Structure formats: structure tokens, C-alpha cells
Amino acid sequence: MPGPVRPRRRLKQPREQVMAAAMTAIAERGLAELTIAGLGREVGMSSGHVMYYFGSKDELLLQTLEWSEEQLGVERRAVLSRPVPARERLDAFVDLYLPDGPRDPRWVLWSEVWNRSHPTEEALRRQLDLELVWHRDLVALVAEGISHGEFRSVDPERFAVRMRALLDGFGTHLVVGLPGADRGQVLGHVGEFVVDSLGR
Amino acid sequence: MPGPVRPRRRLKQPREQVMAAAMTAIAERGLAELTIAGLGREVGMSSGHVMYYFGSKDELLLQTLEWSEEQLGVERRAVLSRPVPARERLDAFVDLYLPDGPRDPRWVLWSEVWNRSHPTEEALRRQLDLELVWHRDLVALVAEGISHGEFRSVDPERFAVRMRALLDGFGTHLVVGLPGADRGQVLGHVGEFVVDSLGR
DNA sequence: TTAATTGTTAGAGTGACGTTCAAATTCTTG
DNA sequence: CAAGAATTTGAACGTCACTCTAACAATTAA
Structure with a gap:
């Protein structure tokens, strides 16, 4: 039966x-x-x-990260093309970049995929692509702010590397829920860094 | 038989x-x-x-991290008590703080224990203790440098938070082996940040 | 010395997991 | 409507962290 x-x-x-x-x-x-x-x-x-x-589970996680970044990419490009001062767009960029709070899945996935011991050549390239879009957009925004006389004249590439290190550090603190790492305070720190680095 | x-x-x-x-x-x-x-x-x-x-495996990893930090703590205290300018000691501090290179076990363990979803109250306290010793030593070093007139007069606590975010960001890039993240270049960036923030 | 107690070690057993696979089902297309 | 392709299931497999029992070694008590 x-x-x-x-x-x-x-x-x-x-x-x-x-x-x-x-x-x-x-x-x-x-x-x-x-x-x-x-x-x-x-x-x-x-x-x-x-x-x-x-x-595989690894591939599922990487595709999920890519999928999440795609959605955020749409938001980011919208924000970056707004007709407002570069400084305002930079603040919006930072707001999108940082995790929403502890256990933000996008950041958890980032940590997971990058901490794999033996990524394939192809996976590594895809992971790197996700980094590059943020990086390039940041460099372009800073360069634009400089050319409009809004920001001090710094090396945009060099500033972006340092800025992203700072954001990744604060982001890590936020996503693991490090006590004392509050999103508001982090935004304050980053804002101060931006003024110190780019303010005229 | x-x-x-x-x-x-x-x-x-x-x-x-x-x-x-x-x-x-x-x-x-x-x-x-x-x-x-x-x-x-x-x-x-x-x-x-x-x-x-x-x-448990989690407990093994946390104890291993603590054990590793103990050894580094000895080195750090030795470095910090050397009779040389604060700036020189700060550089040595940074050199100890950052990972040796990709897959540095201390940083891999850090990421692992902090990414656990449900740490016990006790584990969380022990993890936090590991953070605090670095933080306190950094704050004290900067305060000393300021009081000796070697550093500009900034809020040591605030500087330390920002400095550690920067170090954690660069450290993450180094430990996952992010292409373009070279230890020498990272030290250059950090050195520049220190000069910008504390230089007179 | 021996006996009892405590601390240490091995290895089999358990359940959960990621992954593989063959078979069954549904869809598409000629 | 037949044939092939795409999808879906669930059982099977190997591995892992972890548990448990029994054996062994060291220490202490008598």
C-alpha cells in the first residue's frame, strides 16, 4: 500500500x-x-x-551575502547621486556601511566567508568584488568633494583605505555587540574623523 | 585473552x-x-x-585565546615600561597589537569567540577582560605622553577608542588576507593617523 | 604495606550536521 | 502526447562535538 x-x-x-x-x-x-x-x-x-x-553551505552563505549587497548597492547608488553636498552623502554612505546592530546578518556573513581557510579562487574574486564597489564609490565621492572645494585636498585612495579600516573596526565592535559600542557614539567618532581628515 | x-x-x-x-x-x-x-x-x-x-570546544578556544593573550601581555608590559619616548612605545604597542599576518591564530580566535551567538555571562566577562587590558594600557600610555608634553592634549579615552577601531579594522584586513592589505602599508597608515591625532 | 579515594585516560556510543545519491515527480518542448 | 530536462524527496554516509563507562594511576589513610 x-x-x-x-x-x-x-x-x-x-x-x-x-x-x-x-x-x-x-x-x-x-x-x-x-x-x-x-x-x-x-x-x-x-x-x-x-x-x-x-x-554547499559555504556557497549558500556567499550567495546570500552577494544578494544582500546587491540590495544595499541599489540604496547606496541612490544615496550617492542625490543632489546634496558631498559631506551629506558621505554621512549617508557611512550609515549604510555600518551594521544595524549586533548580529547584523550582512556583517556576520562577511566575517564567515572571509574567515574560511581555503576559499576557491572564484569565491575569493567574488568576495573581493563586494569590497571593491564600496571602495570605489567612496573614492569617487571624496574626489568629487575635493574637486568641488568642499573637502580638503587629500589623496582620496589613501583616505578611503583609512576610512574603511576605521569603519570596519567600529563595524566589528557593533556587530559582535562589544559593550560600549553604541551606534550613536560610533557615528560621532566617524563624523569627527571625517571632519579632522577632510574639513577645511 | x-x-x-x-x-x-x-x-x-x-x-x-x-x-x-x-x-x-x-x-x-x-x-x-x-x-x-x-x-x-x-x-x-x-x-x-x-x-x-x-x-567543550568553545571553552578550549577561549582558554587558548586567554593563554595567548597572557604571553602577549608580558611582552606588552615590558615594552610599555621601557625608558623611551611615548611615541616609540606606542609604535611597539601597535606592532604587538596587529596580527603577524593572515590566519594569525590570536585574531582568528578573537573572531571566533566574539561571533558566538550565545556566550555565557562568564565567557563574555572573560572576553571583555582581554579587551580591557589593551585598552587601559593604551589610554595610560597616551595620557603619559600628553603629560610629558610629547603628545597634543587630546582626550586619551576618546583617542584610544578611535585608535583601536582603526587597528581592529586594519587587523581584520590583515588576518583575512584581504588583497592589498600589507603589514608594512598598514603600519604606515597607522603611523600617519598617530601623527595627525597626537603630533604637536 | 595495603585499602580507599581521587584524578586521569581510553574508546565506544549518540545525535546532529553537511553532503551524496537514486528514485520519483513535475515541467517543457518537439 | 512522448521524451527529455528540471525539480524534489528522503534515505544513506561520514564526520564531528560531546557523553559515558570502565579501566588505570596517583595519592592518601589505615
Whole structure:
């Protein structure tokens, strides 16, 4: 006697559903408790099904990070093209760059993928691409601010490297929930650094 | 018929042996490939034996980080008490603070323990203690440099927060092996930041 | 010295996980 | 509508952290 036939409906946008569930799960319960089977359960897939789409957990995490960065990229480009002073756009850039708070999934994923011991050549290139878009946009914004006479004349590339180190440091503090690392205070520190470095 | 009796000799300093092996293994093969059984094999212990001493893998990693920091603390205090200008001691502080290079086990462990989703109250306190010793020493050094007229008069606490964010950012770039993050260049950036912030 | 107690060690067992795989089902297309 | 491609399931596998029991060694008590 055959068992009852369960419906096998096709899902809409299965990749997106999984990645969205992963972001939520990381924000709510952390990476350590994120399992392929559990993730599948959230969206009505078997573990094998999730593997069919992503091939491995590492690849799932990297694709989720890329997906998240894509959405943020849209916001960033919108912000950067606003017809307001460069300083105002720089503040918006910083606001987008920093994590929302402890366990921000985008930052958790960043840490996870970069801490892999043996990334493939291809994965490394993709990870680096994610860095470069932020970096290039920052360099271009600073260069524009300088050419408009709004910022002091510094080397935009060199400033961007230092600025991103500062943001990554504060971002790390925020995302791990280091006591004393409050988003408001961090924004204050960064603002002061910007004034010190670029103010006329 | 009983099997052959293998010697069950007591090991000397078993905890230290395991922690040293963990540091080496992380530096050479990364955290992902670090297993309790494999670690035991390196020092002639069974997996159960390692667990007997550390109770859990998380606890092993945290104790290893503490052990590593203890050794670095000795070096740091030696460096900070040298009878040389504060600036020179600050440079030595930075050199000790930053990772040696990609996969520096101290930084890998730091990232691992802070990225745990649900640390115990006690673990969190111990992790925070590791941060505080660096922070306090930095604040004291800067305050000393100011009082000797060597540094500009800034808020030492505020400077230390910003300086550590910068160091953590650059340190993260170095430890994950971000292309373009070279230790020499990082030291250059940090040196420039110090001059900008504290130079008279 | 021996007996009892405590501390140390091995290794088998457990459950959860990522991953693989073959079979079954649904969709697409000629 | 038939054939091939794409999708979906769930069982199986190997590995891992962790648990547990029994054995062994060191220390202490008598």
C-alpha cells in the first residue's frame, strides 16, 4: 500500500526565499544555529532541495551575502547621486556601511566567508568584488568633494583605505555587540574623523 | 585473552600542550579544520581526554585565546615600561597589537569567540577582560605622553577608542588576507593617523 | 604495606550536521 | 502526447562535538 501522496508544488523564487530566510535566521538566532535542514523547513524544502540550489553551505552563505549587497548597492547608488553636498552623502554612505546592530546578518556573513581557510579562487574574486564597489564609490565621492572645494585636498585612495579600516573596526565592535559600542557614539567618532581628515 | 597493554603515561602540562597545538594548527590549516580528535592526536591524547580538560570546544578556544593573550601581555608590559619616548612605545604597542599576518591564530580566535551567538555571562566577562587590558594600557600610555608634553592634549579615552577601531579594522584586513592589505602599508597608515591625532 | 579515594585516560556510543545519491515527480518542448 | 530536462524527496554516509563507562594511576589513610 503506497503512502499518501503529498503535494509537490513548485516554489516561486526558491533561491530568494532561502536567502531571505537565512538572513532572518542569522539575525534572530545567529550563524551557529543555522542548518541547511532547518532553513529548508522554514521555506518548505527538504535539505536535499536546498543543496540542489546552492551546492554547499559555504556557497549558500556567499550567495546570500552577494544578494544582500546587491540590495544595499541599489540604496547606496541612490544615496550617492542625490543632489546634496558631498559631506551629506558621505554621512549617508557611512550609515549604510555600518551594521544595524549586533548580529547584523550582512556583517556576520562577511566575517564567515572571509574567515574560511581555503576559499576557491572564484569565491575569493567574488568576495573581493563586494569590497571593491564600496571602495570605489567612496573614492569617487571624496574626489568629487575635493574637486568641488568642499573637502580638503587629500589623496582620496589613501583616505578611503583609512576610512574603511576605521569603519570596519567600529563595524566589528557593533556587530559582535562589544559593550560600549553604541551606534550613536560610533557615528560621532566617524563624523569627527571625517571632519579632522577632510574639513577645511 | 586480554589485548596488549599500552602504556598510559601521564602527560606533562597537558593543557599547555593542547593549546600550543591549537595555535599551530590554526596558523597552518585554519579553524575550520581544527577538530578535537585531531588536536588530541597531535599531542597523544584521545578526544575524550581533551574534553576532560576543557569541557567543550568553545571553552578550549577561549582558554587558548586567554593563554595567548597572557604571553602577549608580558611582552606588552615590558615594552610599555621601557625608558623611551611615548611615541616609540606606542609604535611597539601597535606592532604587538596587529596580527603577524593572515590566519594569525590570536585574531582568528578573537573572531571566533566574539561571533558566538550565545556566550555565557562568564565567557563574555572573560572576553571583555582581554579587551580591557589593551585598552587601559593604551589610554595610560597616551595620557603619559600628553603629560610629558610629547603628545597634543587630546582626550586619551576618546583617542584610544578611535585608535583601536582603526587597528581592529586594519587587523581584520590583515588576518583575512584581504588583497592589498600589507603589514608594512598598514603600519604606515597607522603611523600617519598617530601623527595627525597626537603630533604637536 | 595495603585499602580507599581521587584524578586521569581510553574508546565506544549518540545525535546532529553537511553532503551524496537514486528514485520519483513535475515541467517543457518537439 | 512522448521524451527529455528540471525539480524534489528522503534515505544513506561520514564526520564531528560531546557523553559515558570502565579501566588505570596517583595519592592518601589505615
